[in-house]
Structures are given as C-alpha cells and as structure tokens.
Amino acid sequence: MNRETSRDLYDRALDVLVGGVNSSVRAAPQPYPTFVRKGDGGHVVDADGNRYVDWVMGLGPLLLGHDLPESVQAAVQRRASEGPMYGMPTELEVEHAEFVARHVPSVEMVRFVNSGTEATVSAVRLARGVTGRNKVVVMQGGYHGAQESTLVEGDADERGPSSAGIPREFAKHTIPVPFNDADEATRVFEEHGDDIACVLVEPMLANKGIVEPVDGFHETLRDLTDDHGALLIWDEVITGFRVGGLGCAQSKYDVTPDLTTFGKIIGGGFPVGAIGGRTDLMEEFTPVGDVFQAGTFSGHPVTMAAGLETLQYAAENDVYEHVNDLGSRLRDGLREIVSTQAPDYSVVGTDSLFKVVFTRDGPPRNGGDVDDAAVDRWNRVFRPQVLDDGVMLSQNQFESQFVSYAHTAEDVERTLDAYRDAL
Ligand code: PLP
Structure with a gap:
C-alpha cells in the first residue's frame, strides 16, 4: 500500500508540531501516523487516497459515523x-x-x-x-x-x-x-x-x-x-x-x-x-x-x-440496536478467531466497544501494569499488518475501538478477515 504522502506529511510535521502531532497518542502508530484526507460513512480515506474501515471513529465521538445525517x-x-x-x-x-x-x-x-x-x-x-x-x-x-x-x-x-x-x-x-x-x-x-x-x-x-x-x-x-x-x-x-x-x-x-x-x-x-x-x-x-x-x-x-x-x-432511529448488534458480531467473530489462532489473547468490550488484547485473561482487572511486549507487538507488527489489509484499528493497544451507525455487516466481515490474516 502506497503511504508516501502520510510519510512526507509526517516529516514536515516533525519540524513544526511537537512529535508531529497535536495529541500524544496520535504519534504511536508505526512507522508513522496515517494522515487523513476525509471520512466517508464507516471509512476514512488517507492522504494517499487509501481507504480503510475506521474503528478509531474520532476516538469515540462519531456515534453516527463520518457522514452526518x-x-x-x-x-x-x-x-x-x-x-x-x-x-x-x-x-x-x-x-x-x-x-x-x-x-x-x-x-x-x-x-x-x-x-x-x-x-x-x-x-x-x-x-x-x-x-x-x-x-x-x-x-x-x-x-x-x-x-x-x-x-x-x-x-x-x-x-x-x-x-x-x-x-x-x-x-x-x-x-x-x-x-x-x-x-x-x-x-x-x-x-x-x-x-x-x-x-x-x-x-x-x-x-x-x-x-x-x-x-x-x-x-x-x-x-x-x-x-x-x-x-x-x-x-x-x-x-x-x-x-x-x-x-x-x-x-x-x-x-x-x-x-x-x-x-x-x-x-x-x-x-x-x-x-x-x-x-x-x-x-x-x-x-x-x-x-x-x-x-x-x-x-x-x-x-x-x-x-x-x-x-x-x-x-429517533435504531442507532443503538445497530451499533450494539455489530459490536456483538465483532466480539463473537473475534472470539472464534482468537480461540483457534491466538489462545493467549482475549476479546473484550460491550455494547459498541470491542478490542482484542494480547493477554490470555484480558487486561488486568484491577487496572494494573500491562505487558510491554504486548504493546510493542501491537505497534510494530499487528496494527501495521491490519492497516495494510485496509482496516484502521485504534492507535494504541489499550484504547477502545468504536462501532458507528455507518458501519455495515460487510465492514465487520472485512475486519474479521483482517484479524484472521494477521493473527
Ligand atoms: N475521560 C475519559 C474517560 C476519556 O477517555 C477522555 C479522553 O479520551 C477524557 C476524559 C478526556 O477527554 P478529552 O480528550 O476530550 O479532554
């Protein structure tokens, strides 16, 4: 996937924006952040014109997706x-x-x-x-x-x-x-x-x-x-x-x-x-x-x-039914994949939140320390691989991923395929 424009923008940004970004977490993606040109329904299009199913969804605000009704x-x-x-x-x-x-x-x-x-x-x-x-x-x-x-x-x-x-x-x-x-x-x-x-x-x-x-x-x-x-x-x-x-x-x-x-x-x-x-x-x-x-x-x-x-x-619409239904389809599908392909990982989330975390029993239930190796695996290996399959996951291993009203059953299937490939 050609992502040269994002890389060039990041180089330019590093000269004038601290760490190339305006909020720390955005700098986490490896090897550089994706610069976005526009949103479209449940997708984002990057500065090079690549399209991704977007589960960042603005870090949560976009309940209805990128196209406002x-x-x-x-x-x-x-x-x-x-x-x-x-x-x-x-x-x-x-x-x-x-x-x-x-x-x-x-x-x-x-x-x-x-x-x-x-x-x-x-x-x-x-x-x-x-x-x-x-x-x-x-x-x-x-x-x-x-x-x-x-x-x-x-x-x-x-x-x-x-x-x-x-x-x-x-x-x-x-x-x-x-x-x-x-x-x-x-x-x-x-x-x-x-x-x-x-x-x-x-x-x-x-x-x-x-x-x-x-x-x-x-x-x-x-x-x-x-x-x-x-x-x-x-x-x-x-x-x-x-x-x-x-x-x-x-x-x-x-x-x-x-x-x-x-x-x-x-x-x-x-x-x-x-x-x-x-x-x-x-x-x-x-x-x-x-x-x-x-x-x-x-x-x-x-x-x-x-x-x-x-x-x-x-x-006035079936927004919560839709996002929660896709959320549970994602969690169920991911559980199936994880149980056969990556039993040391686990699937977490509820309603329209979902996530695969790289530890067997989920993240520590008491909010305690997490495994640094898991963070590294997410940043350097897993996320870039899924990105290449056209799926935008959260920018760090522990941030939620968000389903919106604009996401479709097809987005879910595509995402499950990308997890299947990468895991
Ligand atoms: N509280 C919680 C639970 C959050 O997740 C966040 C941000 O993600 C904040 C507070 C801070 O909100 P903001 O980033 O809009 O300042």
Missing part, C-alpha cells in the same frame, strides 16, 4: 452561517441540557465545557468546593484527560505525578486504588475518609483495553462516598450516550453518581465536554455558588447544534 449537517451549516459564536447564551444550550437531563438518571442540571479534560477538572474542583476537602480517589489505569489531579502514579510511599511539570505536592492529594478492588477502596476510606472530596471513576476502564466492573464494585463506591460525605463522580466521557444507550452506563449498571462528566458524543464531532448532576451540587458553580467555572467557547452554538441533533437522531 441531513438533519445534523443542516443544523451545523445553519449555525455556522449565522455567526459561529457569540459569547452570549443561545436557546440551543438550553435544549441540549434539557435533553441530557431528561435521559441521564443522575443529571438535573448541566454545565457545558469544551473537552472531557475540562469537564473532569471542573467536576473535581466542584467536589472540593462543596466538601471543603482536598483528596481525590481515582482508579489505577483510569484516564480522565490531561489534568493535574489525576496524572499520578506509584504507591502510597512513593506517589508522584506521572508527568513532568506537575508539583509533587499535588500528587499527595490523589489516591489511586486498583479498579474492581472493593476491599482496598474500603481501606482507603477507613484511613482518609474525612479528607476525601470525591471518587472519580469511569464506569469501565475504557483506555486500558476495556475492563468492565465486577459485580458490586460500583455499589461499594456509592456506599463509601455516601457514608463518608464524599461525592461520587462518574466519568462517562467515553461511555456517555454509547454504553447503555441514551441513559448512559449509569442506567446499564443502575448506580446513580452525584456528578457525571461527559464529552465526545454529546458534541456530535465538535469539541465538547460537560458536567451534569443534582441541582444542589451544580448550583455551587459560579455564578450561583462559589466554585469558579467559565469558558469563551463553552456551549458553542455549532457544537450544541451538532450534539443535540446527533442525540435526537439516535433517539
């Missing part, structure tokens, strides 16, 4: 043609917030922001402001964006920031616990309960090869936060309006957090994030309460239009 396109174009943004409120923000509040069990009020990172930053600040406490419990292997409070590694004795540029003192306020380890979470609350502002947790680890919660884990976190006066924050940036459909993962698992963070799908492919929750908590944000929160682009009209129309389209 007429209603979404029309709404976006109308907004863009009437002045892209105002720095003053619009009716669209109200309508979008009403939609989210109507469908998501824990949400009465919403504050829109511009990314998932911004949402988790503001949610943690709100929790600290409401409780007057500093400590934040997060999960090992969880991801909440490029934010100070969660970029932490190491155990209690040698805990520190996992990125340069973050003061060491910040890390002492963050307590990572193993995902799915109710006993350790309980122990942490016994020791620090009076100082814990919140638990920030994804419903499932979605950036670690997809680790689903074991029975009772989320209920334990709910009880612990209730008993100790801390807030439970669910980060539904990936799962929101994907896992569990319009009710999100909290309806699937039947646990009601105090606050929820969103991103990705609710912007219909445009930059977005949001915090949602009970009125008494949300009204601690300025201008009603004292927890400062603001943003020039927040509630951007084009984003609000695209996001709202996308969600309405999903509510």
Whole structure:
C-alpha cells in the first residue's frame, strides 16, 4: 500500500508540531501516523487516497459515523452561517441540557465545557468546593484527560505525578486504588475518609483495553462516598450516550453518581465536554455558588447544534440496536478467531466497544501494569499488518475501538478477515 504522502506529511510535521502531532497518542502508530484526507460513512480515506474501515471513529465521538445525517449537517451549516459564536447564551444550550437531563438518571442540571479534560477538572474542583476537602480517589489505569489531579502514579510511599511539570505536592492529594478492588477502596476510606472530596471513576476502564466492573464494585463506591460525605463522580466521557444507550452506563449498571462528566458524543464531532448532576451540587458553580467555572467557547452554538441533533437522531432511529448488534458480531467473530489462532489473547468490550488484547485473561482487572511486549507487538507488527489489509484499528493497544451507525455487516466481515490474516 502506497503511504508516501502520510510519510512526507509526517516529516514536515516533525519540524513544526511537537512529535508531529497535536495529541500524544496520535504519534504511536508505526512507522508513522496515517494522515487523513476525509471520512466517508464507516471509512476514512488517507492522504494517499487509501481507504480503510475506521474503528478509531474520532476516538469515540462519531456515534453516527463520518457522514452526518441531513438533519445534523443542516443544523451545523445553519449555525455556522449565522455567526459561529457569540459569547452570549443561545436557546440551543438550553435544549441540549434539557435533553441530557431528561435521559441521564443522575443529571438535573448541566454545565457545558469544551473537552472531557475540562469537564473532569471542573467536576473535581466542584467536589472540593462543596466538601471543603482536598483528596481525590481515582482508579489505577483510569484516564480522565490531561489534568493535574489525576496524572499520578506509584504507591502510597512513593506517589508522584506521572508527568513532568506537575508539583509533587499535588500528587499527595490523589489516591489511586486498583479498579474492581472493593476491599482496598474500603481501606482507603477507613484511613482518609474525612479528607476525601470525591471518587472519580469511569464506569469501565475504557483506555486500558476495556475492563468492565465486577459485580458490586460500583455499589461499594456509592456506599463509601455516601457514608463518608464524599461525592461520587462518574466519568462517562467515553461511555456517555454509547454504553447503555441514551441513559448512559449509569442506567446499564443502575448506580446513580452525584456528578457525571461527559464529552465526545454529546458534541456530535465538535469539541465538547460537560458536567451534569443534582441541582444542589451544580448550583455551587459560579455564578450561583462559589466554585469558579467559565469558558469563551463553552456551549458553542455549532457544537450544541451538532450534539443535540446527533442525540435526537439516535433517539429517533435504531442507532443503538445497530451499533450494539455489530459490536456483538465483532466480539463473537473475534472470539472464534482468537480461540483457534491466538489462545493467549482475549476479546473484550460491550455494547459498541470491542478490542482484542494480547493477554490470555484480558487486561488486568484491577487496572494494573500491562505487558510491554504486548504493546510493542501491537505497534510494530499487528496494527501495521491490519492497516495494510485496509482496516484502521485504534492507535494504541489499550484504547477502545468504536462501532458507528455507518458501519455495515460487510465492514465487520472485512475486519474479521483482517484479524484472521494477521493473527
Ligand atoms: N475521560 C475519559 C474517560 C476519556 O477517555 C477522555 C479522553 O479520551 C477524557 C476524559 C478526556 O477527554 P478529552 O480528550 O476530550 O479532554
């Protein structure tokens, strides 16, 4: 496959963009990232004109695929043609917030922001402001964006920031616990309960090869936060309006957090994030309460239009039936292939998320360390081979892959063939 234009663009990019990219994960593909010319349904076309079945899907936002339905396109174009943004409120923000509040069990009020990172930053600040406490419990292997409070590694004795540029003192306020380890979470609350502002947790680890919660884990976190006066924050940036459909993962698992963070799908492919929750908590944000929160682009009209129309389209069509059906066909087909050709690997995922991970029992259920050799095999051998077969997989071994409404049964078959060949 001729990919010279991508290679040349990457060479040019390396001179002017750090690592040739604008988000670290995009630099992972070997030997260089694919530069995209355009999307088309469930496919992307690269800068050389090669076409791939695309399971990256914008890293999750594109529930409907690359071709926005007429209603979404029309709404976006109308907004863009009437002045892209105002720095003053619009009716669209109200309508979008009403939609989210109507469908998501824990949400009465919403504050829109511009990314998932911004949402988790503001949610943690709100929790600290409401409780007057500093400590934040997060999960090992969880991801909440490029934010100070969660970029932490190491155990209690040698805990520190996992990125340069973050003061060491910040890390002492963050307590990572193993995902799915109710006993350790309980122990942490016994020791620090009076100082814990919140638990920030994804419903499932979605950036670690997809680790689903074991029975009772989320209920334990709910009880612990209730008993100790801390807030439970669910980060539904990936799962929101994907896992569990319009009710999100909290309806699937039947646990009601105090606050929820969103991103990705609710912007219909445009930059977005949001915090949602009970009125008494949300009204601690300025201008009603004292927890400062603001943003020039927040509630951007084009984003609000695209996001709202996308969600309405999903509510009125068989979107979740379709993506979940293809998701289970992929998982079933991959399980069959893996069981005969690569029994040391495993298939993970739920709803419209799927992934083959290069370990027999799936990724570590507690979010712990993964096998570096598996990462290397993915980057250098497996992914490039599948790419040559015209299938675009996620850009690292542990990121989810996403089914969209635009994908077809043929895309699934082609993908299973590519896995069969490569494995
Ligand atoms: N939370 C989760 C669970 C995510 O997966 C991500 C990004 O993938 C974020 C937060 C950060 O969102 P963003 O990249 O929009 O800042």
